[in-house]
Amino acid sequence: MKGYGWSDAPMVSPGDPEEGGLPRWESIAVEAVGHVIEFWGFKHNQGRVWALLYLRATAMSATQLEDALGLSKGGVSMLVRDLERWGVVHRVRQPGAGAWHYASETDLVRMVTRVIEERELAFLSRIRAELTEARRVASSAPGVARDRLARLERMNSLAQAAERALRVFLRTARLDVRSMLATFRDPGAALRARGSAPLSVPQQKS
Amino acid sequence: MKGYGWSDAPMVSPGDPEEGGLPRWESIAVEAVGHVIEFWGFKHNQGRVWALLYLRATAMSATQLEDALGLSKGGVSMLVRDLERWGVVHRVRQPGAGAWHYASETDLVRMVTRVIEERELAFLSRIRAELTEARRVASSAPGVARDRLARLERMNSLAQAAERALRVFLRTARLDVRSMLATFRDPGAALRARGSAPLSVPQQKS
DNA sequence: CGCCAAGTTCACGTAGTCTTGAACGCGGTG
DNA sequence: CACCGCGTTCAAGACTACGTGAACTTGGCG
Incomplete structure (x- = not known):
C-alpha cells in the first residue's frame, strides 16, 4: 500500500x-x-x-x-x-x-463514499465472482478432494462477509455524513455541536 | 493507492x-x-x-x-x-x-481486522489531532478571519465522522467474521449455513 | 487576423515499493 | 571436517504511479 x-x-x-x-x-x-x-x-x-x-x-x-x-x-x-x-x-x-x-463544493465526503462504493464494492463482488467460478471449475473437474471443495466454499463465504461488512460501513458512513452536512452548511453549528460524542482515542501499540 | x-x-x-x-x-x-x-x-x-x-x-x-x-x-x-x-x-x-x-491458520480475517484497526484507526486519529492542532494555531494567530476558523472546525468534525464510521465498520466486520469463524472451523458447516449465519459462537484465543 | 495568456496533453524523470538472486550462516550427514 | 541443502538477508533491478515541464490548443481581445 x-x-x-x-x-x-x-x-x-x-x-x-x-x-x-x-x-x-x-x-x-x-x-x-x-x-x-x-x-x-x-x-x-x-x-x-x-x-x-x-x-x-x-x-x-x-x-x-x-x-x-x-x-x-x-x-x-x-x-x-x-x-x-x-x-x-x-x-x-x-x-x-x-x-x-x-x-x-462541500460534499467531499459524498464523493469519497460514492467512489468507494463504486470502486471497492465492484472489486469485492468481482472477487466473489471469481471464487464462485473457481468453485464451479473445481467441482466439475475430476479428482478434487471433497474437503478441498469445502475450503473453497468457506473462502467464498468469507468474501461474502467482507462484502456485507463493507456495505454496512458505507451505509453508516453515509448516515454520519448526512447528519454532518447540516453542520457543514450551517455556520456555527460546528461550535454548538462540540460537546456531543467526544470519542476519546484509545492508544495501543503492539 | x-x-x-x-x-x-x-x-x-x-x-x-x-x-x-x-x-x-x-x-x-x-x-x-x-x-x-x-x-x-x-x-x-x-x-x-x-x-x-x-x-x-x-x-x-x-x-x-x-x-x-x-x-x-x-x-x-x-x-x-x-x-x-x-x-x-x-x-x-x-x-x-x-x-x-x-x-x-484459519484466522486470516482476524488478522486483517486487527491490523486495520491498529493501523488505520491510528492514522485517522492522528489526522484528527493535526486538525485540532491547526485550529489551535489558527485561533491563536492574529488576523485569521472568523469564517475560516469555522471551516476548519467543520473539517475537524468531518474527520471525526470518518473515524466514527471506521470504528463502526470494524465492529460489524468483527461480528460478521466471528460468526463466520465457526463456519471456518467446522467442516461441512459452510454447506449447512448457506442461508443466514448462526449468531451464538464460541469466542476463542487471541 | 494574429497575439498572448490560460489551459490541456503527453513523454519523460523520479520516487517508492516489491521481487529477485547472490552471498552468507547454520545444522545435519557421510 | 567438509559438504550440501535449507533458510535468511540485503543490495540491485523491475515495475508502477505521480508530477513535471515543454509542446500544443483554445479563446478572448485589439
Missing part, C-alpha cells in the same frame, strides 16, 4: 518549504486532508487542492493554486479536472479576471 | 504462466485472495501464499511454495516470515523431511 503515516516522523515535516508562504495552520490542515484523501485511494494533491479551496471560502485561479501549493501548471490542470469530474470543485468566471477560478 | 482491479482486463490473465502447474481452480482462488489481501493493504503474494496453504489442508515446504506460486527463495522466506509474525501461518516439522513445512 501507500504512504500511511507509519513512521513516527511528524506528518508535516517541521522544516519544510513552508508551502510557498501558506500560513502554518492552513498548511497543516491542507496536509491533513491530503493524507486522509490519499488514505481513501485518491491522490494526495487532490486532497490538498480541495482543502485549500475549502478553507479559503473564495475561488482561486490555477496560478494561485500553483504557487500556494507548489505544483506545476500541468499538475493543477489535471487535479482540478479530476475534482471537477467528481463534482467537488467547480469553475466559475470571476468578475474582474479573464481566467477561470475554482471553488470547492 | 495501489492496483485495485481498475482495468477491465481479467484479473487472472488468461494466458499466463499457469502458476507453475497449479490446477486452474486453485490458481483462480489463490489469485482472488491475493487481490483481496492487497486491497486491505498487504502484499499480493502474502495472500497467495496463505490461500494456497489454506486450500491444501496440508503443510508445504518453502520449495513447494516457490514453484507452486512461482516465487523466489528469498521471497518465500520473507513472506512466510510476515505471515508467521501475524499468526496466520505456522511452521511445523514434517515427520519424514528435514525441512520446515508451513501450515495455515
Whole structure:
C-alpha cells in the first residue's frame, strides 16, 4: 500500500518549504486532508487542492493554486479536472479576471463514499465472482478432494462477509455524513455541536 | 493507492504462466485472495501464499511454495516470515523431511481486522489531532478571519465522522467474521449455513 | 487576423515499493 | 571436517504511479 503515516516522523515535516508562504495552520490542515484523501485511494494533491479551496471560502485561479501549493501548471490542470469530474470543485468566471477560478463544493465526503462504493464494492463482488467460478471449475473437474471443495466454499463465504461488512460501513458512513452536512452548511453549528460524542482515542501499540 | 482491479482486463490473465502447474481452480482462488489481501493493504503474494496453504489442508515446504506460486527463495522466506509474525501461518516439522513445512491458520480475517484497526484507526486519529492542532494555531494567530476558523472546525468534525464510521465498520466486520469463524472451523458447516449465519459462537484465543 | 495568456496533453524523470538472486550462516550427514 | 541443502538477508533491478515541464490548443481581445 501507500504512504500511511507509519513512521513516527511528524506528518508535516517541521522544516519544510513552508508551502510557498501558506500560513502554518492552513498548511497543516491542507496536509491533513491530503493524507486522509490519499488514505481513501485518491491522490494526495487532490486532497490538498480541495482543502485549500475549502478553507479559503473564495475561488482561486490555477496560478494561485500553483504557487500556494507548489505544483506545476500541468499538475493543477489535471487535479482540478479530476475534482471537477467528481463534482467537488467547480469553475466559475470571476468578475474582474479573464481566467477561470475554482471553488470547492462541500460534499467531499459524498464523493469519497460514492467512489468507494463504486470502486471497492465492484472489486469485492468481482472477487466473489471469481471464487464462485473457481468453485464451479473445481467441482466439475475430476479428482478434487471433497474437503478441498469445502475450503473453497468457506473462502467464498468469507468474501461474502467482507462484502456485507463493507456495505454496512458505507451505509453508516453515509448516515454520519448526512447528519454532518447540516453542520457543514450551517455556520456555527460546528461550535454548538462540540460537546456531543467526544470519542476519546484509545492508544495501543503492539 | 495501489492496483485495485481498475482495468477491465481479467484479473487472472488468461494466458499466463499457469502458476507453475497449479490446477486452474486453485490458481483462480489463490489469485482472488491475493487481490483481496492487497486491497486491505498487504502484499499480493502474502495472500497467495496463505490461500494456497489454506486450500491444501496440508503443510508445504518453502520449495513447494516457490514453484507452486512461482516465487523466489528469498521471497518465500520473507513472506512466510510476515505471515508467521501475524499468526496466520505456522511452521511445523514434517515427520519424514528435514525441512520446515508451513501450515495455515484459519484466522486470516482476524488478522486483517486487527491490523486495520491498529493501523488505520491510528492514522485517522492522528489526522484528527493535526486538525485540532491547526485550529489551535489558527485561533491563536492574529488576523485569521472568523469564517475560516469555522471551516476548519467543520473539517475537524468531518474527520471525526470518518473515524466514527471506521470504528463502526470494524465492529460489524468483527461480528460478521466471528460468526463466520465457526463456519471456518467446522467442516461441512459452510454447506449447512448457506442461508443466514448462526449468531451464538464460541469466542476463542487471541 | 494574429497575439498572448490560460489551459490541456503527453513523454519523460523520479520516487517508492516489491521481487529477485547472490552471498552468507547454520545444522545435519557421510 | 567438509559438504550440501535449507533458510535468511540485503543490495540491485523491475515495475508502477505521480508530477513535471515543454509542446500544443483554445479563446478572448485589439
